[in-house]
Amino acid sequence: GENVEQHPSTLSVQEGDSAVIKCTYSDSASNYFPWYKQELGKGPQLIIDIRSNVGEKKDQRIAVTLNKTAKHFSLHITETQPEDSAVYFCAASITYNNDMRFGAGTRLTVKP
């Protein structure tokens, strides 16, 4: 089955700096790669996703890049703000949500 690895496990940045989180996956058949943000005591919430026919997608301060050849994808957050502090999870699945596998998560702390 699919195996998703995520790095780093913790990340601390100064407000206004950029943050990058990286994930690799094992199953070349995977074609859907979402990113979820989880705040304390809450369920994960989708912030951005990308499908395998696209190399990059951007939504305001958040962007995701995908390299299918290398089987890795990354989340980029620019101009970080304290409210970006949370745990971020990457995930991969073969079809939309079937058998979706999550990474172990990255705890992002943005210092004011």
Next chain:
Amino acid sequence: EAGVAQSPRYKIIEKRQSVAFWCNPISGHATLYWYQQILGQGPKLLIQFQNNGVVDDSQLPKDRFSAERLKGVDSTLKIQPAKLEDSAVYLCASSSTGRGGELFFGEGSRLTVL
């Protein structure tokens, strides 16, 4: 639009006891998922329903875990008997295939097994 509802939010039991968690998905969402999230790890899929049929339960420990989704709406996840390693947050999520890939998660039910 009301979100995914879960109860109870917290449960503390002793090992070998049983526990049940309830989930009500977003209205109209055909697909319902139960995930187990152990502290410091990503969510792990336990079971996926499409309407009231099981799509995937390959990672469900069937000797102690069971789940049902009667009438294709709300769902119950049961653990009997519980083990210490079952301590985790149990997340319910739903999705509407008509809206692409987004999973909508509830706030979770935190289980502590003593």
